Amino acid sequence: MLGLGQAVAFASSYYLLGVMADPAAAALGIGTGPVFLALSGAFLVSAVLTPYAGQAIERVGGARVLAASNLAFVVALLMMAVAPHPLVLCLGVVLLGVGMAAGLYGTAFAVLVEMQGQGARRAIAAVSLLGALGGALGWPISREVLDLAGWRAVFGFWAALHLFVCLPIALTILPQHKGQMKAAVDVSTIRWSPTMIRMAIFFAGAWAVASAMAAHLPRLLVDLGMTVERAAWAAGLMAASAMAVRLLDITVLHRSHPILTARLATLFHPTGALLAVLLGAVGAPLVAVGQGLANGFLSVASGALPLKVFGAERYGMRQALILTPARYVQAAAPAVYAVALNVSPGVALALSSAICLGMFALSFSFRDASPA
Template identity: 40%
Template structure:
């Protein structure tokens, strides 16, 4: 239990100070450095690309040595990137800071945490994965208000520096002290140096499904209040409804832990892709007064999809090369995430609330992919044949 609490806390810190940081600090950074917010978000997109490229190698390393040192290194890199960002005198240094943070994200976000749990618990890691997502589901709830308060009180530079100190004083000790030190066996070392992970039908389908789901999640995260207003909600209603995403994610994860653990994780994954289209149908069909039900359904789908990203590959393929497999499956999702805010911005400009028809179609395509995955694929040798 202490391991789950420690890893959940360090994940909350990692997400709050990276993924959820840019939405708050983009405007003040742009003003200070005499550049545009587009440049800031472009740097953040580059960070996501770097984290995607690092994913398979990071997963392979965790398969061999465990995640203790990898996650500890991520805290040092988060601190270095945030301190560089805090001291940025120019857009060039700001870009450098986000590139460092991108490396830290590749080493320290959910995929690395899930791989660490898979290395420790093997195929029984499902409840532990759910546990840390329950805690880290509050990252936006914690991160956005703290960053906003810090920016208003002491400015964005000191706020970024404070997040860096939190990584050194909280995240690093939690990862190094609580996580167990693990040694690689000869078999694990060989498997990681020569990973036997064929890109079979199930891998392609899951890679597509997770990428589709995270495109919608990221696009909505960047534009949710705007979409709700386009659907007829007032500004006040849109902001109030958008604030429910975090609690909805956590509530859905709790329900998954209590009631869905008896079923195969693919069942939860399929349900997660239905939530957004159902909510969008209600919103588009009946009007903006259903902004809150839509947001609750959308947030619930996101919450369960996050768990499925860790539990479905473990249940379908087993724990051998689990970290490396997560890295392969997560790379398309992170690359797609990088362009999602821009793409959905264009869709909203063009179609208004009709952009929800596009997002719903993407979610339904993910549902079809999940439905096409069998609970147990062919053995690796058969898949290669």
């Protein structure tokens, strides 16, 4: 049930505008620039609100926070569906950030930790795998609804799924923990230990590369010598690889330390990038494969590593704090990477590979620690 909710959440936020920006913007008489600028605004809203989502998890439990995120998604998507003016459409896009702050992997993983404590590693990988269907199926489903009923119906379709499927799941099927804290919780009640800071830097680098690749992978593959048609096909390997490696984690690697998972993830992108530079167009698809493998492992590590290092106590709040810098970086990374890609694909791949290798070195500083 958590995985289903995550698939809907990702399909109706991160992956929505890949299909819907052009038709919605054209229908309202604007270019896609303002729409994608609004999406950056949504990422910033998500970054600002993420620590508060962590506080809410401690007060009322993860299931209720997920329910609130479903309502936030409904409001944003319905605003986009009925938008009479470009400003209303863009405001709806920005408001997606409210749902993203409270409704994506962090809160779902917190629910699993509430249920299973330190034993939640395998369930985290399973929910991550099912959530990846939001990327694999979100675009084709949105495209099908668009072709059948028009652009407004797509936003309405996803709003209906949140309201009539995900919200009842959160309120009636998921365990309703009351949370750990009855009084108001301030972010400062959890001290930023050196390990937390290093982990936050690690995942900020991961999110920077992932966001850059999500925004620019097809163009990067074309610049490496592939045709537009082949590049579009090859870019799809990223989602397939991410799902495959999550399945590997569930079936084979679930007993391994998540530090190993995180460390391995940092090497896939540089390896694919190196082979692509050496082999040209023939090796270009390996960039997509490498990034997909990295994304799959890192999504699991983002939930399992804080759990292993710091334990289950106050997990939701701590994980929210650790991932907050990553959400800020996520908003800026595509624009920065575009500058590097304008210089050359080699420079762009060198930049993203350097970030990954820095993360690899940083991973050796992680140790199991007592909660601060």
